[in-house]
Amino acid sequence: MSYTGQRSLAALAAILLVYSTYFVWAAAPGRNAHAVFSHMAGTVILLVIVLIALEIGVAIITARTGQKTDERDRAITARAARNGYFAVFSGLWVMPLLALAGASPILLANCLLGLMVFAEAVHFASCALYSRTGG
Amino acid sequence: MAATCVTNRLRVLRFNAGEMTQAELAERSGLTRQTIIAIEQGKYAPSLEAAFRIARVFDAKLESVFGYEP
Numbered sequence: 001m002s003y004t005g006q007r008s009l010a011a012l013a014a015i016l017l018v019y020s021t022y023f024v025w026a027a028a029p030g031r032n033a034h035a036v037f038s039h040m041a042g043t044v045i046l047l048v049i050v051l052i053a054l055e056i057g058v059a060i061i062t063a064r065t066g067q068k069t070d071e072r073d074r075a076i077t078a079r080a081a082r083n084g085y086f087a088v089f090s091g092l093w094v095m096p097l098l099a100l101a102g103a104s105p106i107l108l109a110n111c112l113l114g115l116m117v118f119a120e121a122v123h124f125a126s127c128a129l130y131s132r133t134g135g
Numbered sequence: 136m137a138a139t140c141v142t143n144r145l146r147v148l149r150f151n152a153g154e155m156t157q158a159e160l161a162e163r164s165g166l167t168r169q170t171i172i173a174i175e176q177g178k179y180a181p182s183l184e185a186a187f188r189i190a191r192v193f194d195a196k197l198e199s200v201f202g203y204e205p
Contacts, residue, residue, distance in 0.1 A: 001169075002167060002169040005169075067167065068167060069167065070165070070166045070167045070170050070185075071166070071170070071181070071182050071184075071185055072166075072167070072169070072170040072173060072179055072181075073167070073170075131169070133178065134172075134173040134176060134178025134179050
């Protein structure tokens with residue numbers, strides 16, 4: 001698989017692992033706002049660190065094997081980003097409706113985070129899929 | 136992804152060039168092997184620049200390497 005495909009699969013796995021852990025924790029009853037927002041911030045920071053480490057790891061491995069990127073990788077990344085943006089804008093309209101329905105700030109923040117996670121997952125999954133199917 | 140309307144004769148040209156490997160063609164055209172595979176299988180339409188670079192590897196004209204069948 002190409003560098004883009006490997007990087008996307010690794011990032012997708014990291015996102016799903018880190019955020020599913022957070023969402024399972026946050027879904028438990030009796031969580032107060034301070035704890036939820038602290039965990040949320042910690043999770044986002046953790047994921048940034050994990051993604052940077054993954055990027056460096058995949059770059060080192062692909063450099064050893066002499067792999068590189070080209071115009072097809074750039075086209076795949078652009079198409080996948082478009083899918084990610086589509087996912088964001090498809091779900092963004094739910095936020096004002098939730099706010100109007102009287103949802104708590106914790107629920108709103110978690111839904112917004114969930115939407116961003118979904119968009120990123122769509123982005124990286126698209127990258128991996130297009131890399132496999134030819135782009 | 137949908138197959139492209141751009142056809143190619145890469146397999147034949149590689150054979151005529153002494154069974155040139157996809158990796159070698161990728162190296163000489165400045166593309167990745169995955170891209171050469173995708174082009175050869177008709178799954179990816181290369182940019183004009185990439186098409187010229189591939190044609191140059193075989194010392195052939197662009198239209199003798201690539202075609203268009205809508």
